[in-house]
Amino acid sequence: MTARKGPLAGIRVVEFVGLGPGPFCGMLLADLGAEVLRIDRAADARKGYTKPPRNPMNRGKHSIAVDLKHPDGVALALRLVEGADALIEPFRPGVMERLGLGPDVCAERNPRLVYGRLTGWGQTGPLASAAGHDIDYIALAGMLEPIGRAGQPPSIPLNLVGDFGGGGLLLAFGLVAALLEAARSGRGQVVDAAMIDGAAALGATWFTMGAAGMLGPRGTNMLDGGAPFYDVYETSDARYVAVGAIEPRFWAELIHRLGLTEDPVFADLAKQHDPAHWPAMKARLGEVFAGRTRDAWCELLEGTETCFAPVLSPAEAPTHPHHVARGTFLHADGLPEPAPAPRFSRTPAAVPDRPVHPGPAEQGGDTDTALTAWGVPEAEITRLRDAGAVV
Structure with missing residues (x-):
């Protein structure tokens, strides 16, 4: 052997x-x-x-x-x-x-x-x-x-x-x-x-947050799809992209690259973490991402300071250039x-x-x-x- x-x-x-x-x-x-x-x-x-x-x-x-x-x-x-x-x-x-x-x-x-x-x-x-x-x-x-x-x-x-x-x-x-x-x-x-x-x-963090009263119902929190800056969005070709722009500077960069700096929904970036504004932000981002294909969004956002990635299937992931380069x-x-x-x-x-x-x-x-x-x-x-x- x-x-x-x-x-x-x-x-x-x-x-x-x-x-x-x-x-x-x-x-x-x-x-x-x-x-x-x-x-x-x-x-x-x-x-x-x-x-x-x-x-x-x-x-x-x-x-x-x-x-x-x-x-x-x-x-x-x-x-x-x-x-x-x-x-x-x-x-x-x-x-x-x-x-x-x-x-x-x-x-x-x-x-x-x-x-x-x-x-x-x-x-x-x-x-x-x-x-x-x-x-x-x-x-x-x-x-x-x-x-x-x-x-x-x-x-x-x-x-x-x-x-x-x-x-x-x-x-x-x-x-x-x-x-x-x-x-x-x-x-x-x-x-x-x-x-x-x-x-x-x-789930150590989640137990602590729950006990401290920092968690809302399922799907309304920052990391469970409730927040507009941490979610997946459908593209025009029925595929998806993932956004994880939690920090304000990454959120600002995302809004800038999406051409939404003058959009009234995102006029005040300081409201990023205010749940009262999340539904409107999510709806607007959903409209924007639905306007292009997944690959088109990759050309614009992948590798930038926007915390962006395409949602790949198990069949697609092994051929992505990053995985190929690392030998993942x-x-x-x-x-x-x-x-x-x-x-x-x-x-x-x-x-x-x-x-x-x-x-x-x-x-x-x-x-x-x-x-x-x-x-x-x-x-x-x-x-x-x-x-x-x-x-």
Whole structure:
């Protein structure tokens, strides 16, 4: 197996397969150099289940397919834990304990292990064992209600706030912090990453503003589409542009470049932050932006001191000149995917034309090579396969 590059090079992680936020956490660690071994379900491998070949969350990882209901499969997982620095498990509370792979058992095998647990509701509390998804977690965390337009139901922010921001990213941060501490103390610990906790943390400012009486109803505030200087506007070709001219000098520059300096609606720029004037300002800006195409507005405003950007689709974004210049996206097998982030000056992740290891399309596609690299003898691999513990 090829040696990894990046600030986490030398760190070994065992990832038990799950849905989006768990693999996303593993991707973040793998992108920065960690050696991530994904344990897939043997049942899926036996069915011939194939993962999308270019799923970015598979990249940089190796896959083995293990039957965790087989005693030899559990024994193999514990053997891998002995050589790991960290573990990612995305199941409901109690599942790993019932498999014989709970944190206490793993700590006996490897006292330095950082044991990462990723759930929606957390390991404790009355809802800990309840079913749920991103939308439920951010709803309970108080982060769904404020998002959306005035007079309309809350808008669903994809699954970015709970699953990925409040879940996978939070766990990656927690694992790295615990690994730093383990390097000093020689002792691992359990990291309980709950999406409700992460979503609440992302909304720290909003909780404070709400408690201080500084928030109006949904869609009437400065950052939720209520303000004319922080909103999206439709263009003549049914596309959109985004304006974020919060500061007075950026607002003045926008009004100037739009040719509205003499317009009575904008006669007094000091009224920018007076909500009483927002409806008229929004209506006038809507009329103006509807008069040209999105590309025409880009020619006039992009790169200026107006805090302007075109609203691009996921299909359009990778080809924008700024992304091309920075290498924000990789293009592997003709398909775009975000490049590793953040960037490091001294220990950068390896980012060639395609990821170092794109990740197996098949469940268990690296069983032999990965187990060998983790110290399992060939004869033992053969025995495990014959016993049905691995596929």
